[in-house]
Amino acid sequence: MTRFLLVVPPLVGHVNPLVAVANELSGRGHQVAWAGHADQIHRLAGADATAFDCAMPSDGLSRPPGLTGPAAFRFLWAEFFVPLADLMAPGIDAAIDAFRPDVILTDQHAVAGALVAERRGIPYATSATTSAELIDPLAGMPKVGAWLSELLGALRGRIGDPARTADPRFSPYGVIAFTxxxxxxxxxxxxxxxxxxxxxxxxxxGHGDFPWEWLDREPAPDLGTVLVSLGTANADAGGRFLTEAVTALDRLGDRVRAVVVDPGRTLHEASVPVPPNVLVREHVPQLDLLERVDAVVCHAGHNTVCETLWHGLPLVLAPIRDDQPIVARQVADAGAAVRVRFSRVDATRLGAAIETVLDASSGHRAAAEALGRSFRAAGGHVAAAGHLEQLAARHSDTHADADTHADVDADTSTDTYAAAHTGTRPHVPEPH
Structure with missing residues (x-):
């Protein structure tokens, strides 16, 4: 039996993929605990989950509207991820003292987990819930890369081991990437x-009050059923887009029906008329709905995109910020999506994009189905649990090998950080 500690930020999309991993590890006889926002962890992972509470920002992830590109990246790290790490570090130390984990699995953006683990001499893996940073998006922005390296270096001086220099976003012990x-x-x-x-x-x-009878009341329309969602973190930005989406769906009439997710009740507050072929809900059981729809319109959030593709469904993608433009480009390049401009698309263009992905002759459905087959073959949470077990087996005597870990990290991590500045990817040997 191995003790695994999962460290997560207070972001639903970063917690959800690990819930299944935690359950799989528990089912194999291991002990699992969490460190993060305890109330959120209990809501998503279950009331019986062992959760060690960490301090959190008082206002969550709040940022100026319209912030995009490098400015948005800088804001996210300087104003949220790094302050979050400073806040979480004492709680992670306390969780380690109480739970005594053999291995830590820490979210890529909960960097306190990596830095505290290296200081405490505990092997750790990274959980990457987006594909965006795996392809080094800063390769073409060396000044931003150098700025982030300096920011993370200062953070390491406060909560980590100043002698180490490895990039805390990518553990040399292993990265579990849900893509x-x-x-x-x-x-x-x-x-x-x-x-x-x-x-x-x-x-x-799930959401037990979802009116499934609305979908069952009549045969599916000619083109199909669509889910429209901008995720849990974009309620403040989605009013105009959702209005255009409802207008587009109204024009498509009885050829398409749709479930529109509006957690901020922006359509209601704007008194937008909702046509009979549209159902508006504040929350939906997304995974269950994906089994009943034919396409998805969304913001290119990585979890929603990959869950949709896992089900073999094409998408219309309207990226807003953060990693979403990169994810949207990846899916469009793979042939499974039509990309539209979130801030400028109107009902006419959005309706045309929906018609395109629903048209079997466009090839988007075939591309999505091919991606779905590859995703299912990759193994998901079962494969993730297996990799974590292998890591634990390789490092079962962590404390005895702590000096070796430090030597490997010191030898390889300088090159890793230099790569962030140049866009190259170094060879990082397996820690012993």
Missing amino acids: GRELLGDAPLPNERVHLVGPSIAARA
């Missing part, structure tokens, strides 16, 4: 221990 090579193309990976396991698909706590 597939088909989306990444031939881009080099951060190191040879990146495991592409595809999306983590498993049952989640």
Whole structure:
């Protein structure tokens, strides 16, 4: 039996993929605990989950509207991820003292997990819930890469081991990436221990009040059924887009029906008339719905995209910020999506994009089905649990090997950080 500690930020899309992994590890007889926002962890992973609470930002992830590109990247790291790491570090130390984990699995953006693990001499793996940073998006922006390296170096001086220099976003012990090579193309990976396991698909706590009879009341329309969602973190930005989407669906009439997710109730507050072929809900059981729809319109959030492709469904993608433009480009390049401009698309263009992906002759459905087959073959949460067991087996005597770990890290991590500045990917040998 091995004790695994999962470290997560207070972001639903970063917690959900690990719920299935945690359940799989528990089912294999291991002990699993979490460190993060305890209330959120209990809501997503279950009330009986062992969760160690960490301090969190008082206002969550709040940022100026309209912030995009390098400015948005800088803001996200300087104003959220790094302050979050400073806040979480004491709680992670306390969780280690209480739970005594053999291995830590830490989210790529909960970097306190990596830095505290290296200081405490505990082997750790990275959970990468987006494909965007695996392809080194800063390769063409060396000044931004150098800025991030300096920011993370200062953070390491406060909560980690100042003698180490490895990039805390990519553990040299292993990276569990919930994506597939088909989306990444031939881009080099951060190191040879990146495991592409595809999306983590498993049952989640649902919304028992969803009116399934609305979908069952009559045969599906000629073109099909569409799910429209902008995710859980974009309620503040989606009013105009959702209005255009409802207008587009209204014009398509009885040829298409749609479930539109509106957690901020923006359509209601704007008194947007909802046509009979559209159902608006604040929350939906997304995985269950994906089994009943024919296409998805979304913001190119990585989890939603990969869950949709896992089901073999094409997409219309309207990326807003962060990693979403990169993910949208990857899916469009793979032939499984039509990309539209979130801030400028109107009902006419959006309706045309929906018609295109629903048209079997366009090839988008065939491309999505091919991606779905590859994702399912990658193994998801089952494969992730297997890789974590292998890591634990290789490092069962962590404390005895702590000096060796430090030597390997010191030898390889300088090259890893230099790669962030140059866009190259170094060889990182397996820690012993």
